[in-house]
Amino acid sequence: MKILEIQDLCVTYIAGEKRIKAVDHVSFAIDEGDSLGIVGESGSGKSTMAMAMLRLLDPRYTEITGAANYRGENLLTVDPRRLSELRWKDIAVVFQKSMNSLSPVHRIGEQFEDIYRVHEPKASKKEIRERVEKLFAMVNLAPRVYNLYPHELSGGMLQRTSIALSLLFHPKILIMDEATTALDVVTQGQILSEIKKLEKSIAVTRMMITHDLSVVATSCQKIIVLYAGQLMEFGYVRDVLANPRHPYTEGLVRSFPSLHGKKEELLSIPGSLPDLSNPPQGCIFAPRCPYATDQCRAHRPEPRHIDDLHVAACWRVKGGIQDA
Amino acid sequence: MPDAVKAPVIKAVGVKRYYKQRGGSLLSFGRKPRMIQAVDGVDFELYEGEIFGVIGESGCGKSTLGRLLIRLEEPSEGDIYFRGESSKALMKKDPKKFHRMVQAVFQNPFDTFTPNDTIGEIMMRPLRLHGIGKSDEERRAMCEKALEDGGLKPAADFLGRFPHELSGGQLQRISILRSMLLEPLFLVADEPVSMLDVSVRAEIIHMLQDLCASRRTAIMLISHDIAVVRYVSQRVAVMYLGRIVEMGDTDTIIQNPMHPYTQALISNCSSIDPDEDKQAIEIQGEPPSPINPGPGCYFANRCFKACEKCFKSYPPMRTMKDGRVVSCHFATGDE
Numbered sequence: 246m247k248i249l250e251i252q253d254l255c256v257t258y259i260a261g262e263k264r265i266k267a268v269d270h271v272s273f274a275i276d277e278g279d280s281l282g283i284v285g286e287s288g289s290g291k292s293t294m295a296m297a298m299l300r301l302l303d304p305r306y307t308e309i310t311g312a313a314n315y316r317g318e319n320l321l322t323v324d325p326r327r328l329s330e331l332r333w334k335d336i337a338v339v340f341q342k343s344m345n346s347l348s349p350v351h352r353i354g355e356q357f358e359d360i361y362r363v364h365e366p367k368a369s370k371k372e373i374r375e376r377v378e379k380l381f382a383m384v385n386l387a388p389r390v391y392n393l394y395p396h397e398l399s400g401g402m403l404q405r406t407s408i409a410l411s412l413l414f415h416p417k418i419l420i421m422d423e424a425t426t427a428l429d430v431v432t433q434g435q436i437l438s439e440i441k442k443l444e445k446s447i448a449v450t451r452m453m454i455t456h457d458l459s460v461v462a463t464s465c466q467k468i469i470v471l472y473a474g475q476l477m478e479f480g481y482v483r484d485v486l487a488n489p490r491h492p493y494t495e496g497l498v499r500s501f502p503s504l505h506g507k508k509e510e511l512l513s514i515p516g517s518l519p520d521l522s523n524p525p526q527g528c529i530f531a532p533r534c535p536y537a538t539d540q541c542r543a544h545r546p547e548p549r550h551i552d553d554l555h556v557a558a559c560w561r562v563k564g565g566i567q568d569a
Numbered sequence: 570m571p572d573a574v575k576a577p578v579i580k581a582v583g584v585k586r587y588y589k590q591r592g593g594s595l596l597s598f599g600r601k602p603r604m605i606q607a608v609d610g611v612d613f614e615l616y617e618g619e620i621f622g623v624i625g626e627s628g629c630g631k632s633t634l635g636r637l638l639i640r641l642e643e644p645s646e647g648d649i650y651f652r653g654e655s656s657k658a659l660m661k662k663d664p665k666k667f668h669r670m671v672q673a674v675f676q677n678p679f680d681t682f683t684p685n686d687t688i689g690e691i692m693m694r695p696l697r698l699h700g701i702g703k704s705d706e707e708r709r710a711m712c713e714k715a716l717e718d719g720g721l722k723p724a725a726d727f728l729g730r731f732p733h734e735l736s737g738g739q740l741q742r743i744s745i746l747r748s749m750l751l752e753p754l755f756l757v758a759d760e761p762v763s764m765l766d767v768s769v770r771a772e773i774i775h776m777l778q779d780l781c782a783s784r785r786t787a788i789m790l791i792s793h794d795i796a797v798v799r800y801v802s803q804r805v806a807v808m809y810l811g812r813i814v815e816m817g818d819t820d821t822i823i824q825n826p827m828h829p830y831t832q833a834l835i836s837n838c839s840s841i842d843p844d845e846d847k848q849a850i851e852i853q854g855e856p857p858s859p860i861n862p863g864p865g866c867y868f869a870n871r872c873f874k875a876c877e878k879c880f881k882s883y884p885p886m887r888t889m890k891d892g893r894v895v896s897c898h899f900a901t902g903d904e
Contacts, residue, residue, distance in 0.1 A: 286767065286768055399855055402855075430626070430795070430834060430837050430838055431626060431852060434837030434838075434849050434851075435837075435852075438851065456766065459840055460839055462840065462842065497768065498841060500767050500770060500771045501796070502800040504838050504840050505823075508800060511775070513769055513772045513775075514768035517736050517769075
């Protein structure tokens, strides 16, 4: 069953005279229990997309069109009161810098209590503590963390605390925005395997926003590749990474050194992101694409289906459903 | 293996760096201050035209080691020899000459440059300081050539721009080019690509490789990204809590790590191949405090192999048959 359906989402930042298209006609859907990785370089609109879905962007400077349907409700238009009910309870977010999202002058436990009371105003201290300690056990934290201050914890422990905090109300969708990026390999490995174990015990749909393809390869089923706010490729991780159909995905995969096997030559993608306030006509990736033709420079390719799920927005995709 | 006849460019002997712990209450008055062992006895050699990788978790002392080598910090004990000369003596004799021999490239290219100087000004300053080139015109021409060679064209255009007008990848390339203008003997690259987007990382990596090959500069690449280190460096050292636990040929170590910490580190590295059969070795907890880590092996409390002996004595460095050195009680020479 589809839990979240993004339809034709556009986010435009308005900065004075400039209009910057940060997310440009993105559509995709995820099923319940999925784990989706959203990858792209910095500035590709990954975080903006997640923030727009939860309406966390300042409406004075942003223009959002399209729809984000969560179980039949459009998150972009629901009543603000309903939205605050959904936030955290149904859809929770873990941000990259948990050190900055926790208050430095309150004990961890107090912060959990505060947030718990937002949705459950009548909860007793004891009840909350029991619930939180259960969560701590899930993410491998000692119960004593409840009485500590954030500065007493290491980066890995803080990130675990943030994950526990996001799971406080058993959310249906968990959005992790670069949640493991700042961590060490070993800690990242620990947390990723804990998350995978967690998913088996509680039903949660996960969206991982990251620039690290290897994190997606080890922990997600599906992947979205974004470039300059546009969807380049979408599909199962094993299909997309093993057999990338979009030149940008191909470039990303080839610029990752691998740890085993033959040392293949590392390639970079020449050039840099286009100016999003004045994007080029045609395919947005054409100026950096090694295969670009006149057709690419003149017309923007629509996402084309390769099979039922696998989609790539490139003129080179042939033999897909459209052509058959 | 590097040529054994050649003298090493750099030789570190028992380098240690301790920091005094700040703070403490009135009660601790008169007591010996507690020492944080950031780098705790490191020995290694580095040869001409070699890229030497250093990997480890954050807080393991890899950056401190880099700073010690270029003497941004004084070692508490031990010394580093450049072509056989003690760096301490070199610094005393002629600090300017020493600084010309060693250069560094840091992680964040946006913090590397003065924001209100043009790239031309930024690149020419070291040349002027070291009295290279007769006039500013000559220096400018040198910078232009360096930029052109580094693929930043048109160079004259770049020289007039300010750091905020350039992307991270371009700035990092300029940072490398600037340090290479002085033709140093040795370059420390501290996480040179971790701030950059994947699509430009390869450029920086190739640039370091080319410079190393063409100018025979010895490079120490500090990184937490094992895949990058594998790609560029011939030899690698794995650090844990201020000490080297395993060091040797990069491919040998990554394919067949012997120290349990290296094994765990490598098994936890995610790969982009989703089909790869991965058995991550889980290590529990976090590194112990670097204040008096105890008599035994520092890794013992997290090690899946640890036995009684490991908690009692720190394992000595042993040389294995394949040339690597490992510091583990379980790694005996005949394995």
